[in-house]
Amino acid sequence: MSAPYALHGNIAVITLDNPPVNGLGHALRTAIVNGINAAQDDAAVGAIVLIGAGKAFSGGADIREFNTPKALAEPALNTVLRTVESSTRPVIAAIHTVAMGGGLELALSCHYRVAVPGAQIALPEVKLGLLPGAGGTQRLPRVVGLETALNMIVSGAPVMSEKLAKTQLFDQMIDGDLLQGAIAFAQKVVAEKQPLKLVRNLKIDHPNPEGFLKFALNTVMTVAKNYPAPPACVEALQAAVTLPFEQGLAKERELFLKLVQTPESRALRHAFFAERAASKIPDVPDDTPLRAIKKAAVIGAGTMGGGIAMNFANAGIPVTMVEMKQDALEKGLGIVTKNYESTAKKGRLTPEKMQQRLALIKGSMNYADIADADIVIEAVFEDMGVKEQVFKKLDETMKPGAILASNTSTLDVDQIASFTKRPQDVIGTHFFSPANVMKLLEIVRGKATAKDALATTMKLSKTIKKTGVVSGVCDGFIGNRMLEQYLRQAMFLVEEGALPWDVDRAMEKFGMAMGPFRMSDMAGLDVGWYIRKRRYAEKPNMVYSRWVDRICEMGRYGQKTGAGVYRYEAGKRDAIPDPAIADLVVNYSKETGVTRRKVGDDEIVHRCVYALVNEGAKILEEGIAMRASDIDLVYLTGYGFPLYRGGPMQYADQQGLVNVVAAMRRFAKNPHGDQQFWEPAPLLAKLAAEGKTFNG
Numbered sequence: 001m002s003a004p005y006a007l008h009g010n011i012a013v014i015t016l017d018n019p020p021v022n023g024l025g026h027a028l029r030t031a032i033v034n035g036i037n038a039a040q041d042d043a044a045v046g047a048i049v050l051i052g053a054g055k056a057f058s059g060g061a062d063i064r065e066f067n068t069p070k071a072l073a074e075p076a077l078n079t080v081l082r083t084v085e086s087s088t089r090p091v092i093a094a095i096h097t098v099a100m101g102g103g104l105e106l107a108l109s110c111h112y113r114v115a116v117p118g119a120q121i122a123l124p125e126v127k128l129g130l131l132p133g134a135g136g137t138q139r140l141p142r143v144v145g146l147e148t149a150l151n152m153i154v155s156g157a158p159v160m161s162e163k164l165a166k167t168q169l170f171d172q173m174i175d176g177d178l179l180q181g182a183i184a185f186a187q188k189v190v191a192e193k194q195p196l197k198l199v200r201n202l203k204i205d206h207p208n209p210e211g212f213l214k215f216a217l218n219t220v221m222t223v224a225k226n227y228p229a230p231p232a233c234v235e236a237l238q239a240a241v242t243l244p245f246e247q248g249l250a251k252e253r254e255l256f257l258k259l260v261q262t263p264e265s266r267a268l269r270h271a272f273f274a275e276r277a278a279s280k281i282p283d284v285p286d287d288t289p290l291r292a293i294k295k296a297a298v299i300g301a302g303t304m305g306g307g308i309a310m311n312f313a314n315a316g317i318p319v320t321m322v323e324m325k326q327d328a329l330e331k332g333l334g335i336v337t338k339n340y341e342s343t344a345k346k347g348r349l350t351p352e353k354m355q356q357r358l359a360l361i362k363g364s365m366n367y368a369d370i371a372d373a374d375i376v377i378e379a380v381f382e383d384m385g386v387k388e389q390v391f392k393k394l395d396e397t398m399k400p401g402a403i404l405a406s407n408t409s410t411l412d413v414d415q416i417a418s419f420t421k422r423p424q425d426v427i428g429t430h431f432f433s434p435a436n437v438m439k440l441l442e443i444v445r446g447k448a449t450a451k452d453a454l455a456t457t458m459k460l461s462k463t464i465k466k467t468g469v470v471s472g473v474c475d476g477f478i479g480n481r482m483l484e485q486y487l488r489q490a491m492f493l494v495e496e497g498a499l500p501w502d503v504d505r506a507m508e509k510f511g512m513a514m515g516p517f518r519m520s521d522m523a524g525l526d527v528g529w530y531i532r533k534r535r536y537a538e539k540p541n542m543v544y545s546r547w548v549d550r551i552c553e554m555g556r557y558g559q560k561t562g563a564g565v566y567r568y569e570a571g572k573r574d575a576i577p578d579p580a581i582a583d584l585v586v587n588y589s590k591e592t593g594v595t596r597r598k599v600g601d602d603e604i605v606h607r608c609v610y611a612l613v614n615e616g617a618k619i620l621e622e623g624i625a626m627r628a629s630d631i632d633l634v635y636l637t638g639y640g641f642p643l644y645r646g647g648p649m650q651y652a653d654q655q656g657l658v659n660v661v662a663a664m665r666r667f668a669k670n671p672h673g674d675q676q677f678w679e680p681a682p683l684l685a686k687l688a689a690e691g692k693t694f695n696g
């Protein structure tokens with residue numbers, strides 16, 4: 001990495017060079033300042049061009065330096081901007097591909113800016129719960145206008161440079177070679193003795209800026225609800241229109257520092273890094289050679305099989321679905337077609353793209369047709385006997401080196417691997433329903449799974465736009481194993497005095513996309529009932545509240561049968577509280593000798609979430625999850641946990657693990673439910689005692 005300094009006649013060119021996106025790390029910041037100073041010490045230099053090497057002008061802060069002393073070490077970004085602004089020679093930013101965050105703020109401090117079309121221009125800080133902290137909120141409205149700046153800063157979304165060509169953001173658009181064009185522009189500036197223009201001196205041009213921003217603030221507050229950053233962005237813009245520039249900068253700084261400390265911004269930044277960390281597998285080096293995935297197959301064209309096949313087709317990978325019976329195959333293919341048609345009808349897919357995707361999905365009743373697939377994902381009935389048959393058949397049929405994956409949600413992937421003579425090629429790929437929509441993919445690493453099979457599956461998760469998280473083999477893997485404890489608490493809470501809709505309301509107020517009972521009704525109550533019946537036999541000492549079983553015994557399985565914990569009106573999905581179920585739970589409490597009491601929202605939230613946390617701690621300790629942030633990612637992407645809380649482990653960290661443990665000890669004194677469960681997991685107890693956190 002360097003920022004080479006070169007002279008092109010009387011123009012000094014400073015090249016920002018810090019792959020992959022010229023993040024403004026400490027070394028690059030230093031190099032820019034040195035370059036500007038060197039140019040000013042050289043009487044022969046008339047102007048300076050700042051240009052990015054490789055794939056960006058600059059993508060902003062260097063995320064590798066986040067939370068390290070280097071991030072704030074001098075020259076800090078603001079020092080760089082001041083150096084640029086006070087240069088006695090005009091500085092020209094030459095922009096291509098990407099100018100985002102601090103990168104755009106750097107360009108805004110330059111005297112002139114030129115750009116090629118097709119460059120992405122953005123201030124994306126709001127996505128991390130922040131606002132641009134180096135003058136972005138003060139300078140951008142001065143060049144692109146208040147409304148455009150507001151949209152860009154509050155959404156964080158990129159805008160193409162050509163769309164901004166007519167604004168004062170760019171002094172010239174360059175067609176052809178950017179460096180040559182920028183040098184020619186700089187020479188003209190020198191020859192014509194053009195002034196040292198500063199964005200800070202421009203006026204914001206708007207007929208009624210304060211009225212507009214007042215209106216914008218109301219709108220943003222309604223939409224942003226649980227996120228403090230978007231309204232703070234509007235406040236910073238208010239400062240830009242009402243205060244002198246330096247005071248506006250100070251206000252921006254103050255708001256930025258406030259946002260950095262909010263749990264919401266911490267959570268968003270945590271989720272951002274969790275996503276990046278998840279693909280790193282400590283004993284599988286980044287350069288592990290991957291297997292090529294050019295052709296895929298899916299066994300079973302049911303609920304999951306069809307959705308899984310769509311993921312491959314969406315990524316341009318041909319896929320064949322194999323079924324046992326013609327009618328099941330036709331039904332499966334029909335659902336896939338309907339799904340695409342409905343997306344196309346909503347205008348989210350062109351008819352041509354739909355045809356292309358459909359053409360990539362074939363059906364077959366014959367395993368021989370998939371023998372040359374690079375990966376096959378089994379999604380047949382959840383029954384070990386059926387899985388055994390299928391995997392034996394796959395072992396006989398598939399070409400050597402093919403990855404044999406199972407979509408099982410509860411069965412032992414090691415046992416499934418043992419049905420083949422190539423357990424190294426067997427892996428779990430646990431998709432979530434609907435498989436073409438849900439982001440999460442739990443990648444289950446078996447005892448024998450080869451490192452390259454794991455690395456290839458992780459890479460595949462990115463190709464098909466999923467968030468891949470590695471889990472070890474255990475009952476329920478990361479997500480469902482934790483969910484069982486969460487649901488168990490939800491059921492106890494109802495037995496003790498809450499009504500099911502009280503629990504759902506409290507959890508939805510906490511931020512869950514859906515409360516536990518609405519979610520169970522949607523998934524089908526029979527799924528959980530089936531698992532519980534197995535548990536009653538396997539773990540007779542584990543206590544369960546059994547009122548949901550009573551509902552199942554009535555044939556009420558949730559949305560699909562028109563009634564479950566809630567009732568549903570024909571053709572509708574709205575969950576309607578049902579007095580019959582209120583009676584059922586009250587009677588259940590009576591029968592089991594529980595005196596019902598008022599259960600507060602705090603108790604509901606903490607018992608449900610800390611149940612996730614305690615089981616999560618065990619999962620971490622057992623090495624089923626590689627890191628706490630992986631657990632958080634599973635809950636954020638697969639279970640509707642609120643993003644602004646960062647996941648259950650992050651939430652526990654924010655509450656303070658000492659407080660989490662104290663709450664568990666209180667819950668353990670409750671005469672009902674499972675007192676033993678509230679014994680804090682050893683890892684949790686240890687971290688709490690040491691004053692540490694899960695996420696470090």
Ligand SMILES: NC(=O)c1ccc[n+]([C@@H]2O[C@H](COP(=O)([O-])OP(=O)(O)OC[C@H]3O[C@@H](n4cnc5c(N)ncnc54)[C@H](O)[C@@H]3O)[C@@H](O)[C@H]2O)c1
Nearest residue numbers: 300301302303304323324328379380381382407408409433
């Ligand atoms: N439904 C979910 O929400 C969900 C979520 C995650 C994982 N899973 C898992 O995915 C798998 C499939 O679940 P589903 O809900 O799609 O089931 P499903 O009953 O909707 O579909 C299974 C399909 O497999 C076919 N099949 C059965 N045996 C076969 C064989 N030997 N060869 C070819 N096809 C065969 C059946 O005809 C049926 O169409 C299960 O292991 C399940 O645990 C389901």
